[in-house]
Amino acid sequence: MENPLTPEVLADPVALTRALVDIESVSLNEQAIADHVEQALRGVPHLTTFRHGNTVMARTDLGRAQRVVLAGHLDTVPHNDNFPSTLRGDLLYGCGTSDMKSGVAYALHLAVTLPEPRYDVTYFFYEAEEIESTYNGLFLVSEAHPEWLRADFAVLLEPTYGVVEAGCQGTMRAIVTTHGERAHSARSWRGVNAIHGAGEVLRRLQAYEGRRVTIDGCAYREGLNAVRIVGGVSGNVIPDRCEIEVNFRFAPDRDAAEAEAHVREVFAGFDLAVTDMAPGALPGLDNPAAREFLTAVGAEPVGKLGWTDVARFAAMGVPALNFGPGDPNLAHHRDEHVEIGKIRDGAATLHRWLAAV
Amino acid sequence: MENPLTPEVLADPVALTRALVDIESVSLNEQAIADHVEQALRGVPHLTTFRHGNTVMARTDLGRAQRVVLAGHLDTVPHNDNFPSTLRGDLLYGCGTSDMKSGVAYALHLAVTLPEPRYDVTYFFYEAEEIESTYNGLFLVSEAHPEWLRADFAVLLEPTYGVVEAGCQGTMRAIVTTHGERAHSARSWRGVNAIHGAGEVLRRLQAYEGRRVTIDGCAYREGLNAVRIVGGVSGNVIPDRCEIEVNFRFAPDRDAAEAEAHVREVFAGFDLAVTDMAPGALPGLDNPAAREFLTAVGAEPVGKLGWTDVARFAAMGVPALNFGPGDPNLAHHRDEHVEIGKIRDGAATLHRWLAAV
Numbered sequence: 001m002e003n004p005l006t007p008e009v010l011a012d013p014v015a016l017t018r019a020l021v022d023i024e025s026v027s028l029n030e031q032a033i034a035d036h037v038e039q040a041l042r043g044v045p046h047l048t049t050f051r052h053g054n055t056v057m058a059r060t061d062l063g064r065a066q067r068v069v070l071a072g073h074l075d076t077v078p079h080n081d082n083f084p085s086t087l088r089g090d091l092l093y094g095c096g097t098s099d100m101k102s103g104v105a106y107a108l109h110l111a112v113t114l115p116e117p118r119y120d121v122t123y124f125f126y127e128a129e130e131i132e133s134t135y136n137g138l139f140l141v142s143e144a145h146p147e148w149l150r151a152d153f154a155v156l157l158e159p160t161y162g163v164v165e166a167g168c169q170g171t172m173r174a175i176v177t178t179h180g181e182r183a184h185s186a187r188s189w190r191g192v193n194a195i196h197g198a199g200e201v202l203r204r205l206q207a208y209e210g211r212r213v214t215i216d217g218c219a220y221r222e223g224l225n226a227v228r229i230v231g232g233v234s235g236n237v238i239p240d241r242c243e244i245e246v247n248f249r250f251a252p253d254r255d256a257a258e259a260e261a262h263v264r265e266v267f268a269g270f271d272l273a274v275t276d277m278a279p280g281a282l283p284g285l286d287n288p289a290a291r292e293f294l295t296a297v298g299a300e301p302v303g304k305l306g307w308t309d310v311a312r313f314a315a316m317g318v319p320a321l322n323f324g325p326g327d328p329n330l331a332h333h334r335d336e337h338v339e340i341g342k343i344r345d346g347a348a349t350l351h352r353w354l355a356a357v
Numbered sequence: 358m359e360n361p362l363t364p365e366v367l368a369d370p371v372a373l374t375r376a377l378v379d380i381e382s383v384s385l386n387e388q389a390i391a392d393h394v395e396q397a398l399r400g401v402p403h404l405t406t407f408r409h410g411n412t413v414m415a416r417t418d419l420g421r422a423q424r425v426v427l428a429g430h431l432d433t434v435p436h437n438d439n440f441p442s443t444l445r446g447d448l449l450y451g452c453g454t455s456d457m458k459s460g461v462a463y464a465l466h467l468a469v470t471l472p473e474p475r476y477d478v479t480y481f482f483y484e485a486e487e488i489e490s491t492y493n494g495l496f497l498v499s500e501a502h503p504e505w506l507r508a509d510f511a512v513l514l515e516p517t518y519g520v521v522e523a524g525c526q527g528t529m530r531a532i533v534t535t536h537g538e539r540a541h542s543a544r545s546w547r548g549v550n551a552i553h554g555a556g557e558v559l560r561r562l563q564a565y566e567g568r569r570v571t572i573d574g575c576a577y578r579e580g581l582n583a584v585r586i587v588g589g590v591s592g593n594v595i596p597d598r599c600e601i602e603v604n605f606r607f608a609p610d611r612d613a614a615e616a617e618a619h620v621r622e623v624f625a626g627f628d629l630a631v632t633d634m635a636p637g638a639l640p641g642l643d644n645p646a647a648r649e650f651l652t653a654v655g656a657e658p659v660g661k662l663g664w665t666d667v668a669r670f671a672a673m674g675v676p677a678l679n680f681g682p683g684d685p686n687l688a689h690h691r692d693e694h695v696e697i698g699k700i701r702d703g704a705a706t707l708h709r710w711l712a713a714v
Contacts, residue, residue, distance in 0.1 A: 169543065171542075171543070171593075173592060184663065185528075185580065185582055185584060185604045185606060186526065186528070186580070186606050186662045186663035186664070187580075187662055187663075188567075188580035188582045188606070189567070189578070189580065193562070193563075193582055193583060195559065195562075195582075195583035195584075195585075195586050195601070196559055196562050196563040196582070196583060197563075198559060198586070199556055199559030199560045199562070199563050202552065202553055202555060202556030202559060203556045203560065205550070205552075205553050205556070206550075206553040206554075206556050210545075210546070221546070223542065223543070223544075223545035223546065225542055225545045225550055225552075225553070225595055226550060226552035226553060226588075226589075226596070227542060227552075227589055227590070227591070227592050227593070227594065227595070227596060228552075228588065228589030228592070228596070229552050229555070229586055229587065229588045229589060229599060230586065230587050230588075230589075231583075231585065231586045231587075232583075232584055232585030232586060232587075232602065233584070234584070235530055235584050235585070235602070235604060235633070236528075236584070236604065237584065238582055238584070239583070239584060239585070242586065244552070245589065245592070247542045247592060247593065249542060249543050249545070276592070305543045305544055306541065306543035306544075307543070
């Protein structure tokens with residue numbers, strides 16, 4: 001198949017977004033798009049290109065004092081009657097327009113068109129971000145070739161609608177279990193109803209006020225929520241067990257141990273088991289490349305509430321933030337789209353940042 | 358196969374209990390026991406015998422002013438390393454010893470050995486009481502041949518450990534549903550958590566005080582309990598729905614409509630759907646045959662808390678009570694057993710009642 005990523009397409013972030021959207025790449029089906037991206041990069045004299053699975057990386061080696069990463073994932077969620085793309089006025093519709101082929105287009109466009117960026121740059125195009133993390137290309141490369149990801153600062157081109165979202169909140173899950181004693185429901189006073197006992201757990205959740213905290217000018221807001229509850233033996237038995245799964249989203253000034261201690265304090269007196277823990281990432285905006293990036297954008301950063309792959313960079317010691325043209329509220333929706341103007345504005349911002357001397 | 362229910366065995370309620378226990382009759386496998394019972398009854402000159410499926414009935418027609426029913430089910434729950442019977446001292450162990458072949462033995466023994474009872478008697482041996490009610494022999498006959506069950510009073514020979522349990526409580530199930538709005542759990546304040554909303558339902562259940570009421574000297578005690586709870590969409594979504602199944606056990610002075618109205622009042626403001634309703638039965642102890650029965654037993658009746666087939670008799674206009682030698686707490690347990698002395702005491706009581714003139 002001919003490569004739709006022609007030199008003319010690579011020169012225009014809007015045309016490139018559309019071409020990338022029109023290459024089907026639902027998670028675990030990224031081979032075609034990775035082949036096209038790799039081929040587009042291999043011929044560029046100022047880049048060295050690597051591949052691991054369906055993750056493709058290209059880097060400059062100009063001996064700059066600082067190295068930055070521009071990263072985007074190649075996969076999308078499954079289509080929902082929104083493939084291929086359609087253009088309606090100033091809006092480009094289709095699966096992956098917002099999340100995040102418009103961001104991928106930035107990195108690929110700059111990789112090919114900017115031979116002498118002000119920092120050395122690692123352009124990173126990875127597979128399988130939308131599914132469980134064991135398939136995630138950023139995770140796999142961080143395990144197999146951590147040296148590929150060494151850098152002073154990273155920009156993850158996830159949809160932020162043109163603002164800078166810095167750091168990210170952590171997420172933790174735990175199961176709170178209440179215990180009772182079974183009895184026949186015709187003689188309920190002989191037992192202890194574990195579902196009734198869960199009422200106090202729900203009361204504490206209902207009363208919980210999530211902390212708001214500002215770090216490096218970024219506002220974060222925590223939340224503690226039941227995401228699942230299950231209990232019951234049969235229609236005539238007083239249940240002896242009820243499980244409430246809770247999800248704590250926490251600001252990046254708490255580490256994993258502090259987050260767990262806090263949740264244990266909230267549910268003091270109850271049986272609690274942690275089932276999942278992914279710490280967040282501090283904004284890391286005191287880094288010089290990050291400061292220059294913020295200057296180029298010309299707007300204050302905001303805190304990222306959801307957990308994103310910036311936390312993987314943070315875990316490798318690379319401060320990272322999110323910046324992309326798509327609207328994050330449209331991600332994974334049938335009417336996903338991106339504004340042409342936003343693509344052009346963001347491309348200009350990145351160019352201003354990387355090309356300046 | 359030779360009938361183990363020989364004249365010698367039929368003459369002794371203890372030997373008869375053991376012989377009945379040793380005929381395997383787990384629910385839906387009652388053909389052999391029904392055949393043996395029918396054969397034992399067919400040859401008796403003072404009885405007329407009928408059969409419907411694996412339900413067997415025999416009746417006297419002596420022209421007495423009153424007719425009473427003695428009823429017992431032939432089936433058992435599945436065995437649990439407790440078949441066939443074993444005798445240890447004064448205790449007969451085995452599946453069905455308590456629930457309720459010792460009661461069935463009473464009816465069969467009296468049917469064969471008492472040619473001129475003081476009332477006309479209908480002896481009723483029915484199938485499939487331990488499983489869903491569509492198979493229940495008492496239900497099936499009440500639909501197909503309601504005239505077979507016409508009577509002034511009924512004794513259901515279910516295990517009561519030798520006391521008289523009168524009437525029975527009703528049982529009702531309903532689903533209380535709380536509603537909310539989905540949102541990503543990283544931005545939980547944009548949604549409404551339906552599981553948190555269930556906390557108020559559980560609080561009302563926890564605070565609920567079951568009414569105690571005495572009717573015809575029988576004490577009843579109500580209870581309202583959650584028997585199941587389920588809610589949750591996925592680990593990162595604020596759930597928009599939670600269901601709490603509640604079971605209300607209510608005294609027989611409330612009918613179905615009153616029971617439902619009460620539960621709706623308890624959960625005022627919540628979405629509630631009734632899923633199951635089986636009204637109870639009043640003790641009905643003002644009936645002459647019932648009064649004479651209580652005199653023969655010589656002890657005060659107590660209220661029956663669980664729902665039993667006495668409610669089916671009550672629904673047909675036949676006051677009914679439970680009386681049997683087994684311990685109801687042993688029913689369906691691996692170490693189910695019955696005391697030989699209790700079998701003999703109860704048989705003497707029933708004989709005193711029915712034989713007296």
